[in-house]
Amino acid sequence: MIYRSWMRNQGFGPDVFDGRPVIGIASTWSELAPCNAHLDRVADAVKRGVWQAGGFPLVFPVMATGETLLRPTAMFYRNLLALQAEELIRANPLDGVVLLSGCDKTTPGLLMGAASVDLPAIMVTGGPMLSGKFRGQDVGSGTHVWKFEEELKAGRMTQAEAFEAEGCMARSNGHCMTMGTASTMACVAEALGMQLPGSATWPAVDMRRYETAQEAGRRIVTMVEEDLRPSAIMTRAAFENAIRANAAIGGSTNAIIHLLAIAGRLGVELSLDDFDELARPVPTVVDLMPSGRFLMEDFCYAGGLPVVLRDLAEEGLLDGDALTVTGRSMGANVASAQCWNREVIRPMSEPLQPAGSGTAVLRGNLAPGGAVVKQSAASPGLLQHTGRAVVFDTPEAYHAVCDDPDLDIAADDVIVIRGSGPRGYPGMPEVSNVPIPTKLLQAGVTDMVRVCDGRMSGTGYGTVVLHVTPESAIGGPLALVRTGDTVTLDVPARTITLDVDDDELARRREAWKPAEAVHGSGYGWLYTQHVLQADQGADFDFLVGSRGAAVPRESH
Numbered sequence: 001m002i003y004r005s006w007m008r009n010q011g012f013g014p015d016v017f018d019g020r021p022v023i024g025i026a027s028t029w030s031e032l033a034p035c036n037a038h039l040d041r042v043a044d045a046v047k048r049g050v051w052q053a054g055g056f057p058l059v060f061p062v063m064a065t066g067e068t069l070l071r072p073t074a075m076f077y078r079n080l081l082a083l084q085a086e087e088l089i090r091a092n093p094l095d096g097v098v099l100l101s102g103c104d105k106t107t108p109g110l111l112m113g114a115a116s117v118d119l120p121a122i123m124v125t126g127g128p129m130l131s132g133k134f135r136g137q138d139v140g141s142g143t144h145v146w147k148f149e150e151e152l153k154a155g156r157m158t159q160a161e162a163f164e165a166e167g168c169m170a171r172s173n174g175h176c177m178t179m180g181t182a183s184t185m186a187c188v189a190e191a192l193g194m195q196l197p198g199s200a201t202w203p204a205v206d207m208r209r210y211e212t213a214q215e216a217g218r219r220i221v222t223m224v225e226e227d228l229r230p231s232a233i234m235t236r237a238a239f240e241n242a243i244r245a246n247a248a249i250g251g252s253t254n255a256i257i258h259l260l261a262i263a264g265r266l267g268v269e270l271s272l273d274d275f276d277e278l279a280r281p282v283p284t285v286v287d288l289m290p291s292g293r294f295l296m297e298d299f300c301y302a303g304g305l306p307v308v309l310r311d312l313a314e315e316g317l318l319d320g321d322a323l324t325v326t327g328r329s330m331g332a333n334v335a336s337a338q339c340w341n342r343e344v345i346r347p348m349s350e351p352l353q354p355a356g357s358g359t360a361v362l363r364g365n366l367a368p369g370g371a372v373v374k375q376s377a378a379s380p381g382l383l384q385h386t387g388r389a390v391v392f393d394t395p396e397a398y399h400a401v402c403d404d405p406d407l408d409i410a411a412d413d414v415i416v417i418r419g420s421g422p423r424g425y426p427g428m429p430e431v432s433n434v435p436i437p438t439k440l441l442q443a444g445v446t447d448m449v450r451v452c453d454g455r456m457s458g459t460g461y462g463t464v465v466l467h468v469t470p471e472s473a474i475g476g477p478l479a480l481v482r483t484g485d486t487v488t489l490d491v492p493a494r495t496i497t498l499d500v501d502d503d504e505l506a507r508r509r510e511a512w513k514p515a516e517a518v519h520g521s522g523y524g525w526l527y528t529q530h531v532l533q534a535d536q537g538a539d540f541d542f543l544v545g546s547r548g549a550a551v552p553r554e555s556h
């Protein structure tokens with residue numbers, strides 16, 4: 001009676017407590033996460049579907065992490081979101097759950113939490129914003145923000161024009177509509193089999209997003225009857241499909257960290273090297289900003305991700321047998337996909353970028369645990385490069401001097417930024433693609449090799465070696481580099497090398513002292529004590545694995 005009586009204060013009649021499946025709708029709605037601010041309406045559509053199929057839907061909030069407002073970085077909170085989702089899904093008397101996400105970290109965070117509980121789950125991402133349109137031009141979130149800011153600084157744009165442009169770039173609900181991390185993770189969720197076919201690309205304000213959400217509501221009720229759980233869907237085959245799909249769409253490097261973390265929750269063996277090996281035969285075919293010309297709305301109208309997955313299958317690059325939330329295989333889901341625009345989704349035979357030019361995984365004495373470089377965002381002439389290291393302990397230390405006309409730096413130097421890893425910053429922010437020193441910019445230099453233990457935005461570019469592991473804060477070799485050392489990047493050979501011998505490195509290690517901890521208490525303390533390195537997905541060590549749905553004791 002205690003369960004029923006209190007729930008009836010919301011106006012539910014006694015009949016809904018007849019044993020029908022109780023479906024939680026985990027919503028990362030928040031006005032502080034603008035990319036997710038319409039999820040309350042998506043939740044309404046899901047609810048309709050759940051009622052239609054004979055379930056009992058109940059919406060509950062899960063921490064919303066928005067990229068634009070959260071400090072020091074939304075990534076600092078992804079694991080907290082995942083922890084909260086896991087505990088709420090388990091602790092409440094639910095039979096299945098619908099996961100509503102949007103902005104970058106909300107998609108992986110919910111998948112991580114749901115994977116650790118392993119109750120039937122289906123994802124509905126909130127969809128991208130409509131294409132930005134400014135003075136007759138398509139403008140993309142992220143990509144054009146940087147451009148407009150430069151124009152404003154250079155005096156080529158007035159403040160009034162900038163206000164107009166920023167509004168035109170964000171003219172509907174939804175997440176970033178470039179192929180940044182949010183769009184990447186929405187596509188990855190679909191390629192994993194966790195959301196309905198076509199879901200990733202419907203614009204946030206498109207009626208079909210709400211139809212799909214309603215369909216997901218109906219489907220979760222049946223999934224509960226079928227006992228179809230995340231562990232049956234997110235298998236090794238599903239991760240391989242997601243990695244290849246990510247290569248084909250030219251997705252964000254952040255997907256690597258998130259997929260490693262999700263796999264860790266499920267006990268699926270996945271390593272950093274898998275990303276290089278599996279992606280090598282895959283060309284980039286989706287022509288979206290930041291690497292290409294179009295935006296998510298165009299991708300949607302061209303047929304969306306099912307076309308890419310079908311094309312991959314035809315090349316033998318998709319495991320068509322992987323099971324999905326539809327209850328059918330991935331191959332069956334996408335078999336009849338049709339492409340309506342081969343400029344946006346190129347044929348595999350005429351790709352945007354050839355196979356092997358995607359994100360590469362590097363190793364060497366500077367990154368024994370691995371590092372990554374997004375080749376499509378790099379300058380071809382810098383992919384094999386040797387230069388003098390110019391070292392900064394923090395990104396702030398670099399920013400403080402990068403406008404200095406007397407800065408001792410040349411175009412073929414290698415900028416090394418440390419202190420930006422999961423533990424060191426903390427939170428592994430998107431700071432790695434620091435701007436080129438102003439004096440070199442003015443001399444016409446557009447790119448330089450940069451090496452960092454942080455991340456880069458999915459909309460960023462440059463020859464930037466990211467995710468260097470182990471990070472400098474725990475004494476990785478990055479901590480031992482000195483200005484004047486020589487660093488060699490050789491992407492074809494997949495190496496990043498510091499030309500300093502082992503004895504000298506050992507001497508420097510003896511003298512190295514870790515920086516003082518930023519957080520002595522609170523969540524920051526928990527984070528820095530337990531966060532894993534990038535090659536393990538930067539999850540918390542105590543959250544790896546699945547803990548199931550069982551609750552050991554009752555509350556009354």
Ligand code: FES
Nearest residue numbers: 035103175176182
């Ligand atoms: Fe939320 Fe880009 S800021 S998706």
Ligand code: MG
Nearest residue numbers: 180181457458
């Ligand atoms: Mg981003």
